[in-house]
Amino acid sequence: MSDPQILIADRISAAMSSMTTSEKRVARVLLARYPAIGLESVTAFAEQAEVSAPTVLRFITKLGFGGYPDFRRALREEIDDSRKFPLTRPRPTKIDVGSDFGNELLEVVRATLGEIEPAVVDEVIELLADDRRSVNVLGGDLTKTVAGHLLYHLRKMRRAVFQLPAVNQERADRLIDLGKKDIVILFDVRRYQDDVVTTARIASQRGCTVILFTDQWMSEAAEVATHVFRAKVETSSPWDSLLGLAAIVETLALALDRRLWSVVRPRLEAVERYKINLTSRNKSPAGDKDQRSDGPDTAVFESRSKKPAV
Template sequence: MPDLASLPPVDPPSLADRIRHEMEYFTPSEKRAAHVLLSHYPFAGLETVAEFAARAGISAPSVLRFVTRLGFSGFPDFQKHLREELEAQLLSPLAKAGPLDNGQAAPALAAFAEATIANLRATVENIAPAEFNAVVTLLSDQRRTIHFTGGRFTGALARYAESHLRIVRSHVHAIDSQPALWRDRMIEIGRKDVLVVFDIRRYQDDSVLLAETAAKQGATVVLVTDPWLSPIARVARHVLPAHVTAPSNWDSSAGLMLLTEALIGAVTKRLWETAKPRMEAVERLRRSE
């Protein structure tokens, strides 16, 4: 298997290129279709057959023959290709935005960083401000008890969040997602509790069960997940999706980390009056150990 990252960065020939090259072999009707498509590429092709035909001044069957001749099995197939091509084209400029490197950095690391940065941008742009703020408010409510949990991989993020927030305020816990370990804890979770779950694809049954149970008992569930949304979204009051695709066999959690840190930072700021003495006390304890 060739290393994807090492392939030359050549854009695949778009359908438009092919059409231009084959133009000479088209029948007159097909040429009209081709010209209309190329002049509004690719949007003319995203309408219905009838609209496309009308725009080109030809009949629907001629349009169908045109796309068939291009090698598609039917009009929907043709449209699917256009959508995918458009999506790829629209996303790639982002990745190319600012080539990091000057040849210095390790290529694997540079590529990873580029992808991660693109993820962070996409993540920020897809978060609803109200949603983010609502979660900050929730986590800043000192009357509530906060629980963090995650799956096999994301459990580390839960722990990361907990290790910070527990210093800012009290009533903060991390829950291991193994059922055996949370079954007994569960009885005390109720209406005043907030459960923050980290769950990305290969959504973990344990986490889903945990969240569902908590929700059933009246807890407010906050979900931090990927754009495909963990099934927990069903019971979650608030959902914060982060992009996770990376040039690796693993998903990247950097976006989740960003959200976590931004949340913690915002809560710390909001609770600063009470957080400051707490943080100082912790510091004092550390030194006198």
């Protein structure tokens, strides 16, 4: 049997080009309903993927497994690994924070960005560029900081961006108002939160577009997500890294900036004027569109005014 350290999702990515159309259908269903469907019987798996049982077995073979029992065993091991948390992970006895660990963190970013599909980024940017859609963001216990980083960028570039409440009752009040034109962005990494997964399911049932940021093992929210971004989170540290998730957020922010700069620039200029007015007692509200800000960001706007159209 092949290396058990290689994640099943990574095996799928590596083998996708050699798969038949039916096998690719099995791959998509497995990734969308990961990991639950993989723990079903071959027959149940095949029925849900709308293929034959032999097709599922050929798919498993292309992933490098000797048979379906080996595949299910590897899947269970991944689930066990995904449930580990700092108290149960081994402590490194020695680590060079200036070199070895730094290289690990660089690899987290490289590996994460290396797996991003440009077509998925383009689709998500088109969704986020449509300000007729509201954007609603929710982070988990660990990921709320990186979710906040995404909120910062989105609020600077467009209107109707909201943070879904952490309190479940307040979140329910918000979810009831969402529908087909709304986007729900969720962050959920290992030690996955049931409330985040349930939020994804409710949003999907209401017709929302669900975008999920998760780790290499993938939250169950992936089953209903329209678009999924997977980040590497594991290093030799017992604490998961958020650098991969942050790198995806930065990538989307840059792409959205390029897509919307002609709209974003006057918006940011107005925001800077209002910020100065709000912090100064001697200035009147900025109502004149020709009024220029002498704030620290003016030079940034000037330098970017020559930016080529995208």
